[in-house]
Amino acid sequence: MxxxxxxYTEGAHRSILQRLVETNEEQLPGYGTDHHTTAAKEYIRKLSENDVDVHFVSGGTQANLTIISSALRPHQGVIAPSTGHITVHETGAIEATGHKVLEIEAENGKINAGQVREYVENHWNDPTHEHMPQPKMVCISQPTESGTLYSKKEFEAIRTVCDEKNLYLMVDGARLGYGLASKENDVTLRDLSNMCDVYYIGGTKVGALFGEAIVIAHDGLKEDFRYIIKQKGGMLAKGRLLGIQFEVLFENNLxxxxxxxxxxxxxxxxxxxxxxxxxxxxxxxxxxxxxxxxxxxxxxxxxxxxxxxxxxxxxxxxxxxxxxxxxxxxxxxxxxxxxxxxx
Amino acid sequence: MxxxxxxYTEGAHRSILQRLVETNEEQLPGYGTDHHTTAAKEYIRKLSENDVDVHFVSGGTQANLTIISSALRPHQGVIAPSTGHITVHETGAIEATGHKVLEIEAENGKINAGQVREYVENHWNDPTHEHMPQPKMVCISQPTESGTLYSKKEFEAIRTVCDEKNLYLMVDGARLGYGLASKENDVTLRDLSNMCDVYYIGGTKVGALFGEAIVIAHDGLKEDFRYIIKQKGGMLAKGRLLGIQFEVLFENNLxxxxxxxxxxxxxxxxxxxxxxxxxxxxxxxxxxxxxxxxxxxxxxxxxxxxxxxxxxxxxxxxxxxxxxxxxxxxxxxxxxxxxxxxx
Amino acid sequence: MxxxxxxYTEGAHRSILQRLVETNEEQLPGYGTDHHTTAAKEYIRKLSENDVDVHFVSGGTQANLTIISSALRPHQGVIAPSTGHITVHETGAIEATGHKVLEIEAENGKINAGQVREYVENHWNDPTHEHMPQPKMVCISQPTESGTLYSKKEFEAIRTVCDEKNLYLMVDGARLGYGLASKENDVTLRDLSNMCDVYYIGGTKVGALFGEAIVIAHDGLKEDFRYIIKQKGGMLAKGRLLGIQFEVLFENNLxxxxxxxxxxxxxxxxxxxxxxxxxxxxxxxxxxxxxxxxxxxxxxxxxxxxxxxxxxxxxxxxxxxxxxxxxxxxxxxxxxxxxxxxx
Amino acid sequence: MxxxxxxYTEGAHRSILQRLVETNEEQLPGYGTDHHTTAAKEYIRKLSENDVDVHFVSGGTQANLTIISSALRPHQGVIAPSTGHITVHETGAIEATGHKVLEIEAENGKINAGQVREYVENHWNDPTHEHMPQPKMVCISQPTESGTLYSKKEFEAIRTVCDEKNLYLMVDGARLGYGLASKENDVTLRDLSNMCDVYYIGGTKVGALFGEAIVIAHDGLKEDFRYIIKQKGGMLAKGRLLGIQFEVLFENNLxxxxxxxxxxxxxxxxxxxxxxxxxxxxxxxxxxxxxxxxxxxxxxxxxxxxxxxxxxxxxxxxxxxxxxxxxxxxxxxxxxxxxxxxx
Known part of the structure; x- marks a missing residue:
């Protein structure tokens, strides 16, 4: 067969395993305070060409629930496509942190700026809006769960709505590498860092054993993020494991x-x-x-x-x-x- | 220095890295349904000499919050020593799932059966007990955060109270190997499987890159546990990573x-x-x-x-x-x- | 105008105010342990012709969130019509307790047994069902938010699906009186007590100042319910206020x-x-x-x-x-x- | 007997019942948007001599859980005396919203500024502070559950620590009237509005049938508070009931x-x-x-x-x-x- x-059928790119072997006996401090993690963050920061914070967690559901629960107040919800991973495939992980996923009907895995604008305007125009979760974040995937891509223009349109309506824009990049490498793609890591408030770069499905790199661009979302990672069970004692893997993936364009x-x-x-x-x-x-x-x-x-x-x-x-x-x-x-x- | x-200053035992390299190109199904995970579970089941369920998650905080939130109803709390990891060192991870940690003053990291009995009796004797979280679980660490051990006799006394008072007994075994190997220890994995409703065997601090093996002995706690792991962000797409590590650790007594x-x-x-x-x-x-x-x-x-x-x-x-x-x-x-x- | x-534009039926005045100086124990509350529960128990537990809380959102969070485990969700109150009009109150509301497209405010069966079968037939919230409860309103009614036959069909699929059936009866009194209605309190696992009888919109009577028919949902009411802020120190109102409403068919x-x-x-x-x-x-x-x-x-x-x-x-x-x-x-x- | x-053994002051009877047939808009509620808020605002927001909810536990869950981010905890109501007598209501209550040993029901300062400094001086809930709020009761009072000087000292350490100060005033009226008291409503970020004025135990008036002084805590009230089940359809009661209590010094x-x-x-x-x-x-x-x-x-x-x-x-x-x-x-x- x-x-x-x-x-995610195989382990990891051989360079990653090799580096894990080479660094295995280094005695390092825990919880992501080691020099490999620092180096990996720096590589990603450079590619993003922005003053971003970078954090590593082990998987996509963990990235999503940590980011969203950190960003939202209790009455706020996150807009997502009806086919989005947080909408259908995380056993209610977002709801388990108290927040409703506000579905918008997706086409080919995508939603557009107009749909977001309409949803948010409907909310605020409703005289009983206090009786409904307040839309405060948009979470889309690049590429989507249907393999499709948002163009830079589509992203910009959504960003514009987010600015108008005071929403955070978050991108689930569990397969981001495959988006970046697509011939139809015109969105770079730098673009994402400019347009998103927060996104993550998937490693689990793109060469790593496991791990996702969360990139926080919005200053207001940076504070105390490590507390939330720890609380949600996402902070590895041997944070080096994630640092080393992303170091290998990003030091030479792997x-x-x-x-x-x-x-x-x-x-x-x-x-x-x-x-x-x-x-x-x-x-x-x-x-x-x-x-x-x-x-x-x-x-x-x-x-x-x-x-x-x-x-x-x-x-x-x-x-x-x-x-x-x-x-x-x-x-x-x-x-x-x-x-x-x-x- | x-x-x-x-x-947790180094990576993993060399046998584990070697096995990860050897198995790297095997194409395996995801989410812990691969044959390595199955084998690892079987090794642990055999050592436990009980009809237990075994699950793997990446870290201790994740194990604790997943187990406790799966077992308790919203109004129930978990009794723990004042120096317990869940009490002081998990950024309120248990509370974040809605449950109060009910502290009992520890001595050398330990609490005893008499303290538990007194706490629970005080609860039920209070005419306003419905105004206080209901004690429903005891969570202790073996070895404790102070390096000390519960003897088999001490465990049995706590188990007796748990039976009397209808409490679950859970053991945080983040360093369980070091307990099992201690010259003063008289508690085996089989004993734990007999006496606990649920416990976990730590890998992160005992030879693995990362990972803990949750062992569920109480039938009532087995149902739907994988849903909860997924919801809390603890289910790795490449579940093999945990399976392979515990396979190596337990196939030959490593x-x-x-x-x-x-x-x-x-x-x-x-x-x-x-x-x-x-x-x-x-x-x-x-x-x-x-x-x-x-x-x-x-x-x-x-x-x-x-x-x-x-x-x-x-x-x-x-x-x-x-x-x-x-x-x-x-x-x-x-x-x-x-x-x-x-x- | x-x-x-x-x-809910006026206060309460004059008999209720009168009774509050008459009983005002009675010195009574708190938290719903007074004789008026006992009497009110007894009236409702008799009408239900079943061995039900009865509890009073101040409003509908509180009733819904208390019932649902008491009944479900963390990974379980509640099926509701797309137009249901819990779905659209409670500021994510159910999600705030950790549970996803699983929407089914409503017609005239109603869903039917076939839709529920299909939803639940789709869940269990999906090989990745552990990655989706598990449907465990159906919550419908009688009358619905569109003013329509479920017939006894429709209820029975839904009950049959709930039995087949191991689901709880809950009815939000915020306007139940207006359902019972409708010429088209053929569902009695007794029927509800036979067919539902839990439901509530709305007072706020039907003659009372405020208050809803929760009726629990399923033995498994009765345990410790008062703890949950207290935890969610629904337990009035002067529980008498709810007891007296429901006593007046139910002692003589008011x-x-x-x-x-x-x-x-x-x-x-x-x-x-x-x-x-x-x-x-x-x-x-x-x-x-x-x-x-x-x-x-x-x-x-x-x-x-x-x-x-x-x-x-x-x-x-x-x-x-x-x-x-x-x-x-x-x-x-x-x-x-x-x-x-x-x- | x-x-x-x-x-809370009797109903309400006769003036309140009388007013409820007199206003019973007024047709009013719901959810606290009626003129009685507006008037009641205005009376309290005047007494506070500050630009505060006022909201009414039905009970103390509801007030506490709504305020605290609205103010804190997920990783933050609330410091409270070991004998405080939120610490011991609300069935873990605060934890159920995800936040740990951080106990400080009380003497005669009170804690002091020095204890708070020490607790918070210990937190921030600990190199692993990210592994512990971050103290962000102080919640004390006036009068305390032991009947004692904080003097103005004691309040000011705690306020100073809160300013130094970036903490919110919240006062549970379930029995505030009995504090204000005590011969030993030197703290007015105006003082509370100056010194607290948020507090509430208890009605349930002080003349009303039920109800507490939440007073928010800190601008940052005002936003969207009604959403949170609704979500937690605290928003009465007939908000007038609370408005009318507090109108009677505060229009003429009752x-x-x-x-x-x-x-x-x-x-x-x-x-x-x-x-x-x-x-x-x-x-x-x-x-x-x-x-x-x-x-x-x-x-x-x-x-x-x-x-x-x-x-x-x-x-x-x-x-x-x-x-x-x-x-x-x-x-x-x-x-x-x-x-x-x-x-």
Whole structure:
């Protein structure tokens, strides 16, 4: 079985493991106060070209719940797409910290500035607005859970609404590398640092064993953030583990390199499906692709390849997801393409 | 600088790193459903000699908050020693899940069955008990934060009170290995599985990069535990990382071996301090030792060794903490002993 | 200005005020342990013809958040109609206790058994169900926020699904009196006690100054409920205030009598709108009615009557809400009817 | 049985009931937007001689949890005396909103500025302070749960520490009237508004049926407070009930008058106990007095009078509590004094 069912099937890029071995006997202070963590933060700060704070936590749900619970007062909610990870796939982690996720209907995983503006204006225009959670943050994913990307222009429009309506803008970048590396992308880390109040750079799905780098650009959100990380169980005693991994990923552009590989692989698969007239469920230019397969096509592929069933479209057809990643092997993709061509 | 300031100064036992390297390219399913995790759970289940459930999370605070919030209803509190980790050192993580930590005055890090009984009886005898959090769980650490151990007899007495008063018994075993390996210990994993409703076996401080193994013995506490892990941000996409580490630690007794080394080192230090008439603040038979040093003695040692200042006793004297661990080097201990002998 | 904008515009039925005056100097124990509260509970228990527990709290949001947070474990959510009070109008009160409200699209304020079954089956059929809040309770309103009623048959169908799927059934009865008194109603208090696990009987909108009577039928939900009331700030020192009010409302059927008056008044208004060919937005047989008015009609009525704008339908037409209540004056209704006839 | 066991044994001052009857048929808007509520707020604002915001909620626990959860970020805790109401008698209501109550050992119900300073300095001097809840608020009661009072000088000293250490100062004034009326008191409402960031004026125990007036002096704590009241279940549909009661209490000084009566009655009892050489457990100059009685004395009084057992001192003696209130009858006090004289 060759696995394309997600982008966390293998361990980590060999350089990361190697560095963990090399540094293993260094005696270092705990809780992220070591020199590797400091160096990793510095690399990210430089790329962001802004006076940002950087923190590392072990996973995406932890990043989301820590950021949101740190930023919001009890009566405030976070606007998110109906298909967003915090909306549907974190077992109510945000609600468990007391905050309602305010859903906006997504199209291809995305929401737009106009929808946000309308939602927030409806809130404030309602004479009973005190009886509804106050929208105070927008949380979107780049790339989205449907593999799509926000363009710089779309981001700017959302930022404008956030400024008008006094909202924080947060970006869940669990797969950010695959966004940065996409040929259709025009949003850099620097752009994100300029436009977001807070975002994170995913490591778990992009070459690391685990870990996400939270980047806080808004000064008001920086204070006491480490207290919140600790309280929510996100502070590793051996913070070095996260520091070392992000040091390796960002000291020499490895983060982008491994992401580019994944995109190259995805583009080949995309091309294979298209050339065989297999329609895509979402127009994804990143590492997740969503062909619509017939029952028969699925059966033929599923004997050799693991992939994810995304949505039952009708009796005969399902949208499925194939993921590539930093670890996808060229020969596995070649084999799959050959089989696609014979579907 | 040679570090004795805590037991998480290095990375991981070399066997663990080696196994991570060896297994790195295995394509595995996520979220702890891989075969390494299954194997690790099985090893622990066997040692516990009970029908327990085993789960892995990345750290101690996360283990504590996940277990406690899963077990208690909103009005219930958890009894803990005044010096317990959940009481003083987790930034209110338990309260953040809605539950009050009900402090009982500790002596040498421990509380006893009589104190628990008195606390709970006082609660129920108070005609206004509905105005106070209901005690429903006892959480103690083995070894304690003062390095001391509960004997089997002491555990049994607490268990008896828990049975009488309908309380859950939970054990925070962040340093459990160092307890198991202590010459004064008479409590096995099997005993813990018999006597506790839930406990965890610490990996972070005992040979692993990170990770704790939660063992649930009480059937009523098993249901839906994975939902809670996910909600609290404790479920790693690459659950394999925890599975592999605990597989290595428990397949061939490595967990106990590395713990025994730490205890051996601590015993040597203990002996050195004692033979130089340096009093101990706590009677610890485990890997944390707490000599009482004069300002002058501290100055002389602190130029070469990192250790932790535990408590200011008076103008002249402080209780300090030296930790050994799985990674403590014999030559470092020898050097320190030499310097102790010349204080 | 004659107010029809809601059903809490006046104080309380004069019998309640009179009883408060008469009993004012009685020296009574606090926190709902007085004989009036005991008597009130007994009246409700008799009407329910079941072995229920009864508790009083001051308002609807408090009732909802206390019940739901008492019943659910942290990872569990409550299914509710998209138009339900807990879904849209309580400032995220349920989320603030940690639980997600799981919305189902409502029609005329109602959801049906089939929708609930489908939602819950989708949850359990999803292989990643542990990543989503677990549906554990259904909360519907009788009458709904749209003034509509669930029939006994509809309730029974939902109860059947709840039994199949292991869900609690809760009913928000903030306006229950107006449901019981409706000519279209076939659901009694006894039926509710048979079919629900927990529900509440609204006093605030039905003759009382304030107060709701929570009725717990499911034995598993009874334990320690008073602790939760106290913790959430719902336990009045002078619990007598709630006890006395419900004693007056239930000792001689006053609750139903005043509700019948409101329904009589609403039926007259309904008839007036209909006979003038004014369409209704919801088919409400209770005390809230929702005519669709043109801008011109609104202007003419709004100079003399307060009513609530419910929804902007188009440039020209809005759905509005007129409420009657226990306190609606016959002459006010007559005046309004006259003006409707001249629209 | 004549009740001295608490200060909420009767209903309300007759003027309040009378006003509720007189205003009963007024048709008013809901949720505290009526003219009575506006008037009541204005009376209190005038007495405070500051630009304060005033809000009404139904009880003390609700006031405390609403204020504290509105003011603090998740990692912050509230310093309170070990005997404070939020510390011991609200079923963990504060913890249920996520915040730890940070206990300071009380003497006669009070803590002092030096203790607060030491606590906060210890926090910030600890290199691991991020691992402990951050002290951000001080919550004390005036009068305290032991009947004692803070002097203006003591308040000023605590205020100074709060300024130095960036803490909010909150006062629980559940029995504030009895403090204001005490002969030993030198703290006015104006002083409280100058020195506190937020406090509340208790109505439940001082003449009202129920209700507390929250006074917010710190501008930073004013924003969106009504959202939080609604979310926590504290916003009455008929907000008028609270408005009318506080209007009556504050339009003509009734609040102080009824409090003075209670103090007069308490002073007579105090004098009676003292003249019979019965020692007091706390030096209370307010409406709660705490004589130390022998078993024999208790038996003789308990046949005719209800009082509260406060603490078991030894085999023979208990500290008990007698409360007077706005409703205490002169003849009841005379009878009790007679019996005290014959103990």
């Amino acid at each position: 060759i696995r394309f069912d997600n982008d 983060y982008v390199e491994v992401s580019e590989h994944a995109i190259e692989m995805a583009d080949l698969l995309n091309e294979a499906f298209r050339s065989n007239d297999i329609e895509m469920y979402f127009p994804s230019p990143t590492n997740q692709i969503f062909p619509i397969l017939t029952k028969n096509q699925m059966d033929r592929l599923s004997s050799k390849y693991a992939f994810h069933i995304w949505e039952h479209l009708d009796e005969e057809r399902k949208a499925v997801r194939f993921c590539t990643s930093w670890s996808t092997k060229t020969e596995d993709v070649a084999a799959l393409i050959k089989d696609i061509n014979h579907l | 040679i570090r004795f300031d805590n037991d 967990y106990v071996e590395v713990s025994e080394h730490a205890i051996e080192m601590a015993d040597l230090l203990n002996e050195a301090f004692r033979s130089n008439d340096i009093e101990m603040y706590f009677p610890s038979p485990t890997n944390q030792i707490f000599p009482i040093l004069t300002k002058n003695q501290m100055d002389r040692l602190s130029s070469k060794y990192a250790f932790h200042i535990w408590e200011h006793l008076d103008e002249e004297r402080k209780a300090v903490r030296f930790c050994t661990s799985w990674s403590t080097k014999t030559e470092d201990v020898a050097a320190l002993i030499k310097d102790i002998n010349h204080l | 004659i107010r029809f904008d809601n059903d 609750y139903v009598e005043v509700s019948e008056h409101a329904i009589e008044m609403a039926d007259l208004l309904n008839e007036a709108f209909r006979s003038n060919d004014i369409e209704m937005y919801f088919p409400s047989p209770t005390n809230q009615i929702f005519p669709i008015l043109t801008k011109n009609q609104m202007d003419r009525l709004s100079s003399k009557y307060a009513f609530h704008i419910w929804e902007h339908l188009d440039e020209e037409r809005k759905a509005v809400r007129f409420c009657t209540s226990w306190s609606t004056k016959t002459e006010d209704v007559a005046a309004l009817i006259k003006d409707i006839n001249h629209l | 004549i009740r001295f066991d608490n200060d 609040y102080v008058e009824v409090s003075e009566h209670a103090i007069e009655m308490a002073d007579l009892l105090n004098e009676a106990f003292r003249s019979n050489d019965i020692e007091m457990y706390f030096p209370s100059p307010t409406n709660q007095i705490f004589p130390i009685l022998t078993k024999n004395q208790m038996d003789r009084l308990s046949s005719k009078y209800a009082f509260h057992i406060w603490e078991h001192l030894d085999e023979e003696r208990k500290a008990v509590r007698f409360c007077t209130s706005w409703s205490t009858k002169t003849e009841d006090v005379a009878a009790l004094i007679k019996d005290i004289n014959h103990l």
